[in-house]
Amino acid sequence: MNNASSLAQSNTPHGFEAANFNCSFLDASGPYFIKRLNQQKIIGIRIDKGHINHVQTAHGGVLATLADVALSYQVHVSATPPLPVVTISLTTNFISGARHGEWVEARARIEKMGRRVAHCSADIRTEERMLMTATGVFSIVGPQSNR
Numbered sequence: 001m002n003n004a005s006s007l008a009q010s011n012t013p014h015g016f017e018a019a020n021f022n023c024s025f026l027d028a029s030g031p032y033f034i035k036r037l038n039q040q041k042i043i044g045i046r047i048d049k050g051h052i053n054h055v056q057t058a059h060g061g062v063l064a065t066l067a068d069v070a071l072s073y074q075v076h077v078s079a080t081p082p083l084p085v086v087t088i089s090l091t092t093n094f095i096s097g098a099r100h101g102e103w104v105e106a107r108a109r110i111e112k113m114g115r116r117v118a119h120c121s122a123d124i125r126t127e128e129r130m131l132m133t134a135t136g137v138f139s140i141v142g143p144q145s146n147r
Helices: 003-010 024-029 060-076
Strands: 033-037 040-046 085-094 103-113 117-125 130-140
Touching: 024 060, 040 060, 060 085, 060 103, 060 117, 060 130
Parallel strands: none
Antiparallel strands: 033 040, 040 103, 085 130, 103 117, 117 130
């Protein structure tokens, strides 16, 4: 764990653990954390200086990536073994900006699950306010799509 990851880990809300997604892009854009609540998985991130844009809020790409991660992960872990998924479409609606140091959580829901395609939605928020809503459509790839 690098210094940024260890600092973020020490400053995460109760119940969250390091996600360890094993993906170079997500390692660079995070670190991400997971909290498991029964079937729902909440993905969290602490906004740090590397996430901030020129107007001193989290770059929209940071929040869009968080949405994509939360939505796709919810589908991924919805079956055993986990489903390999790729994003077909992602729609984001920005409502407010996240500031440096804020904890942001994404709560995703599967709206409809088929054999090859899943439709999901998510709310991305701080403790105090809604930041973004998102919807996504995901392709279930590989042998599992023939289940």
